[in-house]
Amino acid sequence: MNLHMPVPDIEERTLAIVNALKGLEGPLLPILHEIQAEFDFVPEDCLPVIARELNLSRAEVHGVVTFYHDYRRHPAGRHVLKLCRAEACQSMGGDALAEKVKALLGIDFHETTGDGAVTLEPVYCLGLCSTAPSAMLDGEVHGRLDDDAIAELVSEARR
């Protein structure tokens, strides 16, 4: 994990990303995407650098980062499992599925397993209502999840 990265290093790497993308129209979101790709999360120390370079206030950048759940404020586990918690999935047994997953992983939503393998997150609609309940593991979507399917998914994630 990169929790203790030295600040100058963060600043330098952030600056490189900002400089590469700041010519875009509306560069803040692409920059934050790239930051997350670089560090696996959006370190707090990046924000003042981005603000300075784009001539925004720190508050504005903070407002954008915190608005989007997908910009992480802390590093995630090696795998990220997102369970759809929206209406269609809930009506197809999503609640029970969520309890099952929590039990299997031994964690609640927004938590990471002790071994750093899996982070569990709720997501509000993956757009897979027709195959509800559904989930996404590291960007790959899975539908029609029953007990077996979810157990397999979880064990895949734990590896």
Add this chain to the structure above:
Amino acid sequence: MSLVPEIDYGTPASLSEKMVTLTIDGREITVPEGTSIMRASMEAGIQVPKLCATDMVDAFGSCRLCLVEIEGRNGTPASCTTPVAAGLKVHTQTSRLKDIRKGVMELYISDHPLDCLTCAANGDCELQDMAGAVGLRDVRYGYEGDNHVKARDNGETNTRWMPKDESNPYFTYDPSKCIVCSRCVRACEEVQGTFALTIEGRGFDSRVSPGMHENFLSSECVSCGACVQACPTATLTEKSVIEIGQPEHSVVTTCAYCGVGCSFKAEMRGEELVRMVPWKDGKANRGHSCVKGRFAYGYSTHRQRILNPMIREKVSDPWREVTWEEAYAHVASEFRRIQYQYGRDAVGGITSSRCTNEETYLVQKLVRAGFGNNNVDTCARVCHSPTGYGLGQTFGTSAGTQDFDSVEHSDVVVIIGANPTDGHPVFGSRLKKRLRQGAKLIVIDPRRTDIVRSPHIEAAYHLPLKPGTNVAVMTALAHVIVTEGLFDEAFIRERCDWSEFEDWAAFVADENHSPEAVEKYTGVKPEDLRSAARLFAAGGNGAIYYGLGVTEHSQGSTTVIAIANLAMATGNIGRPGVGVNPLRGQNNVQGSCDMGSFPHELPGYRHVSDDATRDTFEKMWGVKLSDEPGLRIPNMLDAAVDGTFKGLYVQGEDILQSDPDTKHVAAGLAAMECVVVQDLFLNETANYAHVFLPGSTFLEKDGTFTNAERRINRVRKVMTPRNGYGDWEVTQKLAQAMGLDWNYSHPSEIMDEIAATTPSFALVSYDYLDKMGSVQWPCNEKTPLGSPIMHIDGFVRGKGKFIRTEYVATDEKTGPRFPLLLTTGRILSQYNVGAQTRRTENVVWHEEDRLEIHPHDAENRGIHDGDWIRLASRSGDTTLRALITDRVAPGVVYTTFHHPTTQANVITTDFSDWATNCPEYKVTAVQVSPSNGPSEWQMEYDEQARQSRRITAKLEAAE
């Protein structure tokens, strides 16, 4: 008495000239195109319920309370975001709307505490008002579910709840009361332009966040108060309101800090000031404020305020409290004795730029009519006297040409030697707003000030010149404009003297004045300078704003002339959006100059040698007036050291701290036999005084201040003077003690005398000001409504005068012993010598003066950030702590002068402007070296100050 009513129209006014007629609730109303339905309704007297809308910010449409129905249109559009259209039939109250509004309010209240009775906003809460307006009677949701209202009763932690942020000294932020209407965020962005606030998170997690989830004090917040004013609930509340309660009456008055002259409502409970709220109809500030005017009034009740007159024989004695009568008699007899012994010219007076016009007028009248000489000067001597001279010579009046509204029409703004976001914050915010709309900015300043670059604004060009080379840079700008043919020939031929222009054009076109030639001493890149000149000449309406960075130089007057030349050459005079605008430092610098505070000028800038003018005053005052100009402040001090000047009456001015070369000032004061200081506090000058007369604050007297745009604003008394008398009364009593027959019963009578004797004030009276709100002089038969813009059809002097501006380097030069150039300035939270702001909570932002030094210069000298350093010049030395920053260029250091312990003016020299003696504060050759404590002078000074501030009790004195 009651609160001054202010109507909130919900959305800003539309500037369109095309009118549209529509019907709202059966009433026909005609409004400018682009007006919102909400505003149109309010103008028709129909209040649409609203929470997120307020007319200081643009419509947002988030609260869903202001929905209306429009015949022929589907749905229920928000009235704040829906513009009017011809023939619309709008209904603001239908059963459908009532249901929607009640439902929305119920949801709001389901996540809001119900502690109305003990809430600080009780009586001033829009949420409460709206709950009443929509008839909310119960809330079905309960508080068991998600909420951010309280920390949970059952011991569990409620992660959505956040405690109060009390870090700002003047207001609190209580997130539990927030309804996330975003009014504060938008006020910070649109009105103040700081962008310190945001809404973090989303949904239930949405909270107002200063900076990056910081507290207010450590965020980018500048404490202007716009968010507090915008907040519809108790989320952002003045601590004074929490402590005292809601005000019961309010009075419109004028801020006593900088030259912007903001109008405020002093909201009172009895004689207790609850809060100062910027007044929307104030024409200088348009409802905005800064941390000083809004919050920093606590000095008026500070325990160090002196409330009784005091006398002492020698300055080494302790002070002795006496009665007012004793004090007046003592001063009168001392001044008479001195004049008898040393001659009529051995006494003089200094008027204050902080006092009212009326008070200033009385002091100069006392000197002229009572002392019988013209030895009167004012602190404008040390700030804007070159403005008076330069603009008087070129245009014919000693004042700025525009009103502050003018900036809304500017396309290119040049800022020279001014730091508006710190020194004139409300103007700074108005300028930033215009810049965000697309106007271009050119900054000419040795230091990278905040206006050069801060969120959402950036100067097109920053010309970081070496201190002291203003004239060279201005002339080089003119060189580019003339040689590239960018001047406005039609304007010049019509409005100026063409042959003078030709002479000037030939002068500036000389190759020696080209950007390339001057680079070697100005340090400004020629290509930047050329581009800036082209932008100014060809970029549309060009306005120049300048401050003390222009005037406080040995060539201050020359730079002012160069600025005027540039404005005339480009045709940027006489209409909105252009002009030459001095940003005045103090609240009434303009006024004190207007009132005849200079030794050579009677009120209205008329020379003392002018027989007709003298005749006017001689008839009015019944005395013979001297036609010889009197002594300026530096001359008074020189004469004192020489032994020919012995008595001085100083009203509201701290010359020992604010004037250059402190040691010389101290020596001059020490050589006098009777120094009378009239002030709120025992200021530094009072250390050398023999008589102390307690002063009154702007809250304690009636009068007028004249701001930088020549606007005469009323100052209104809201409480009894703690010292017993307004300053004008004290001067009057003093005059009476000296045998003068003065009988003013109210300051309005003084203004009547001013109007009767001074043509540019001819129509001004308190009644007229009450009627008009404020007026900008000249206000006479020709311009009965005042003059927002001057020189519209021609210059006051006739033809505009071009004058050559030869650059002459200052005698203050760097060398091996003093290799760095020191320049001085001010900071947002502090004001001038700090006598007022240091006695408020503003010190949390600036507790000491620091020396800004470039990392390169610091490294060379082994200085680290925060180290104590010794700052030495040819005049003296002092110590302060270093602040390492690249805001200043290598070779330049910078400090503020707000704290007396720093004694920055021990360092400054006695070089001054060639025309007006305005001191050269902005350039001093210095050396900086590591140090481990206060200098010898600082310790001596501290000891002297401590000794001289002793006061013995009244009883003791009687023994």
